[in-house]
Amino acid sequence: MIEAPTITPPDAAMPRGKALRRGLAANPLLTVGGALVLLIVFVAIVAPLIVPFPGDAGTATHPFEVLKAPSAAHWFGTDNVGRDLFSRVLFGARVSPVIAMIVLVIACLVGVPLGVAAGFLGGWVDELIMRVTDVFLAFPPLLLALALAAVLPASLTSVTIAIAAVWWPWYVRLIRGQAASVTGRPYVEACRALGLSRMRIIFRHILPNSITPVLVQVSLDVGGVILTASALSFLGLGAQDPVPDWGLMVSSGQSYFTPDWWMVTFPGLAILLTAFAFNLLGDGLRDLLDPKRSLLP
Amino acid sequence: MTAEPELTAGRDLTAGRDLTAGRDLTAGRDLTGTPPLLQISNLTVRFGPVRAVDGVSLDVAAGPFGLGLVGESGSGKSTIGRAILRLVRTSGGSIKFAGEDIGSLRGAALKAYRRHAQIVFQDPDNSLDPRMLIGATIAEVLRAHHVVPRTAITERVAALLAEAGLDPAFAQRYPHQLSGGQRQRVAIARALGVQPRLLVLDEPTSALDVRTQAHILKLVARLRSEHKLSYLLITHNFGVVSELCEQTAVLYLGKIAEIGDTKVLLRAAAHPYTVALRSAVPEVDIAGRRSRIVLPGDPPDAANPPSGCVFHPRCPLAVDRCRTEVPVLRDAGPGHQVACHRAEDVLAGAEMPTRRRPPAIERPEAAASSELS
């Protein structure tokens, strides 16, 4: 009475390369998003080698080249102290996205374990964690970050810490709900009945099944963190000139916007592109991780 | 029992369908000497103010043996199954496995117990992790309990799947690629991985198509004889226990209404609820179609149980005594116990109305609670 499987399996013998291409073809979001992110990373790495005016990303100033419109010599024009904007924007890929990544990694490293613990264990642990989280959430994020940044010496590191400190509570709340819901599912109860240890249940069952909203949120937050960092920089609490932080460039370019639009526009577009790329990547990852939708075995 | 005779008219029920092929399951076994594998004594489980299980005592003999636990929503049957697996906290009474109290087990001892007793849940759609391959799900259990050395795991997974009637290639599939019946087989294969002596089957076929139900039940019968398995078969359908369980207990609102030899309960029940439950099972028997006994109302709210006998508001034979006095389990024959004041009348064939007395319009009582069993 042995039943053979009635569904045709994805070809188990397919070579990895072909399987990968198949998977990517079925997942355009992942492909495009992934490609863009890789592009940004690539730019960040090779910036010093390819930009026409590497010094402009640092302390160089050119008083005679101030506020030149985009041209063949300066593709993105120059800023208020004559620095080549193209060089600065490309160098910015080494700054803003990196801050965003560090902030979000910290937020996850703190927020996810707390959220999973709260959701899985329930009871007083849940209460305790959620009440502490609520306290942090009660503060307007920008004000809290401001307060923290004001206490710390003005620098990129301070901005990173300040924003991370404000960002983690959202992840606790986000994953706690998922974790609690997954904990209640029959297969988790089955794991308990089968004698699996709590650690094993958490890492092999709860976490993989509740992490997806966090991944999506992370991808959405990249743009948000960059903007928050720029606000803090604008207020003088974070990156200081001449660091080529996109947010700082947008902030300082504001007053020159009419008629010298390029100071704001190009860094702004860079932020947009980065946020968009991570967004797509996030969506693609979500689909990839859902066994019901993915074609990868 | 005036309602019963037509059932057996002209039908040899043992021909070809009785899984025990006409054998008396208890013949030749001296059950009085051997200690039961599982002993539940006066078990009580409370969820807040609600007594989901209220003073239940049951024994499950060593295998091969099947105990049926029949009841509807709110009867506490699933809670008992979970309590046996230490998945809910009990509020009173004890559960002993092979003589040892399982309530006090901790850590490694508790984990060891989980090799002896396992459970298959009702919902095949959600009892497997959707993100794990079938093979990985089963392997996880084998690994956690060190059932076989690492190198032998793949082979054992294949063997378990085959035992449950599935091609080993299923190990490379995800749960959503399987049908409900196949998923249930995987759940059974997984439970068998630890080689348990006792298996709790919680409504294993309720969510399945009728042919799949039959296949799963046949599988249970085969495993029973191959592994000398003991099992507790929890269901709301009497038809399911009749072929697989030597003994059956009928539960109502957390208490045992009647318990005894399955065949006796089917043929000569002593509790009106058992009779009604039996009569409610749809049968294909056209020629001798008899009228159903229809019980008025729905199972009551467990947070607000009726006084006296909890069944009295729906009971066709209720008298004043039933409203005030809680019936205790008493003997109604060898190995047969019943908790009913009017058991003698039931056994003597008291008439139970087959239609509602002038349609009793259902009044709202306290808000119906969600399923507790």
Next chain:
Amino acid sequence: MTGLARLAISDLEVSFGSRQVVSIADLRLDNAEILGLAGESGSGKSMTTLAVLGLAHTVGATVSGSITLDGQELTGLPQESLRDFRGRRIAAIFQSPSTAFNPVYRVGSIVTKALRLHGATKSEASDRAAEAMRQVLLSPDLMRRYPSQLSGGQLQRVAIALAVALRAEILLADEPTSALDVTVQAEVLDLLRDLRASIGMSILFISHDLAVVAELCDRVAVMREGLILEQGPASQVLSAPAHPYTAELLESVPKLASTT
């Protein structure tokens, strides 16, 4: 089969693109008859229900063939006209009563709202709703409850009350008792029989459980992979099945062995 059939299906084909899931040559529901459509999951029985209700397109399926209600052709009618039919001429109840009701509304208001949508005045609606509740043996006081406060059996009866209130004379019941306890199931089946006797309701009863079909239905059609394998009077089909699949379904019903 005398007189005009209440519901007549002929040459019905329901497909998802090139994949055909239903192919019924001939199926009729006569007046005050309970017709059983027996089949397992994947047999196409639920798609048939959706096709009859004109809702197959909502799941992306295409329908061809003829479905007539009291002689009137339903296929090809625009949605506005079909809305008139749904609920009022032909009602449906489904398997999961707890998910069939919007949890934020009291059950009574769901019934009265449906009545008002089909033209009743406020007071008419409330009277008819109360009367329908009594017909399904539920106290009208229960109308004030939210779905979460009623049991599965009660909810299923409210669903039937909705059909009764709208004076639907044809009821499509898709596995209405599969999710219910066995004694509650017996009650609901009893109720359906009563409705047929008292108001002459014609019922298309769909189920995978042949025993339930045997209990309730006058005629039976057995469906598998979109095709009707056999149909006829219940007593005939179920005691002497012509098709081996029917025999297999019958064989699978748990038998209550009750002799020594």
